[in-house]
Amino acid sequence: MATNSTLSPEYLAESKTGLVTTMYAIPIALEALSTGWRLWASASAQSGFWFSFDDYLMLFATLVAMTVCVLGIVYGPPNGLGRHIEALSKHQVQQFLKGDYIFSHFYDIAIAFTKLSILALYYRIFVTRKFRLIVLGTACFVIVWVIVMEVTLGFGCRPIKAWWGEAKGKCINKEAFTYFTNVTNMVIDLWVFLMPIPVILGLQAAKEKRIILCLMFGVGLVVCAISAARLSFVFGVASADFTWNEASLGILSAWEPCCAILCANFPPIYRHLVIISEFLRAGVRNVTQWTVTQSRSAATGVSSDRHGGSKGKGEVQHHDWAKLNHSDAFTGETNRTVTEVSAQGPPSDAVEMDGMKVGGIMVERAFTQVSAQDVEAACSSRDIEEGKE
Template identity: 30%
Template sequence: MATTTTNVDHTQMTILLTVATVMTGISTVLVTIRAWLRFIALKKQGTDDYMAIVGLLTIIGYLVTLYIGKTDGMGMPMANLTDEQKETILKIVFAIEIIYYIIITAVKSSIVFMYDRFAISTTFKRLCIATNIVLLVFFICCICVVVGQCRPLELAWDTTRLVSGSCINSTAFFYFTSAFGILLDLWILILPIPTLKHLQISVQSRRVLYGVFGVGGLATAFSCARLYSVHTYTLATDPFRDSPLVNIWSMVEVNIAIWCASAPALKPLFTPRRFLESQKNSSNNYQNFHIPTISKKNLDGSTSQSHIIPMYSADNSHTASPRMSCQGTDDIELERPPNAHV
């Protein structure tokens, strides 16, 4: 099919690839450091770390897909594209839809699994489990809808109109998933606040944590911006030319989300003395905050140490209660105390 030649503005694609490359590079550095800390230095890896790695690998896949899209004409006016190029771009868009849902599910699950590290109540732990179940169900539903959006599926990228069949209202689907994703972001953001108030950590550590969750609120704001970009994209007269805008906001959203998910795990870097002590300690039981100790002489003449733990009475006054010490580092990262009731 012949195409007309018009002036092509590559500004949007240049901005998209620049933003995506820089942010993905930062994400790669952060998650790599996180993996080194958790898997090698501290040997405290968990499901949250594996999910963060899945999220990063998928973001890298997203970036590679965007570069492939650029070589096939993504961001160019429809008039400059052949039917073959249009079909290829629509297939790339289809792949991006699946990649995006994998990323947001992996990153959000990583955050929720991280919450479980400092779960000090059965209720909070159950809420975390329920949230991950909702994320899994939401992910499965999204993938099923994307894969089954057209019957037959090739109708989703057919530009010749020679394939007969039907497709769902993809605009309504994208609105729903974006809006529901924002609600999940808000829920995940407020979920740990009551528990954080009762964690026995220093004021400085508490402020840092609230700062991290504040950045998480910024990620939610970018999710809203992405929703608006989806709205403008659905109204665009040339979706091939205007597709970079949605991808810019998608890349910003997923990368900031993985930064927030990784920030608490990087806390050992800001407590180097205790971090070095943790590498010398072979015990797997450790605490994440400093507790003063007292010495007690036993009947056989030996001495033992007990931690002084502040206890709160009904009138919020403080008393001291001893607890036998357990070896390990303190103030390294968020972690449920070994003998906490869950």
């Protein structure tokens, strides 16, 4: 489009392209890491590279979601997403609209297959017949929904080139269609993420465990918040300056599938996250204990020097156990490395430490320090007793 000479250079120079590019790039790494971790956990649990059906669905959804971000980077900022439309050429605007059309197809498929993966996970882990029938019914509805979205979008303009302005034709109301997509998508998300809550609350388990499970499966409600946020930016589709106003909508369109994937991958990798958390807490606890022990030892040594050296003979000083839990993130098995110090003698003397290997048996060793004078005195006592005999 021709640049309007009445607009200031500052206005025309305004740009969000750097932010848009960054916000499209970050989800790619998060999606790859999250799903890769999920597949790794699944393969480790089954002792081989065989995955569940929900894992394959999630892998496909992740690849499509990553494609969404790549399309956003390729067709978005280079063609004016995040800039005012008056600063763009006609060719740039057409390329942007063409990319937006392709982007929308992949977006619908990504969010649909993420939902199908979650439903497949429900079907696998919840064995109640009634609940499984509800899961299957919901899956059928999601499949019908994505087909309707794709067909409507595919024939959104006749001829299709009219969508990006290369030809004249008749098109659907893009703003109304975007609103409908967002509202129905948000309702389905609410239903899918709340589905297992009644089943979990009915389990014969401790209250704390049921609460944890509800939080684990209900974390996906964050995705609903993103869907709700997208609704506030749908106006950008019908705006005259849509390349500028659609920047926020485009960013949320990339992050919605990403957050859905992260939430869907959370239950399968939850055990690994707990193991890592316990390992880190144990490490911090041991560092703290070691620091406190060193401080006390130093303080005791200073006190001993001030009182004329070592303590009385035979006095025993015991050091507390220092334990470090090592968890195997591959198998979930927990082993222990145990170190104990138990010494007799002056605190200023050197103390030996014995570290056990992973999987070893807990062993306690006592080290005794005896001076040369003590040995001499013991020998003299023994000679006197033998002489009396």
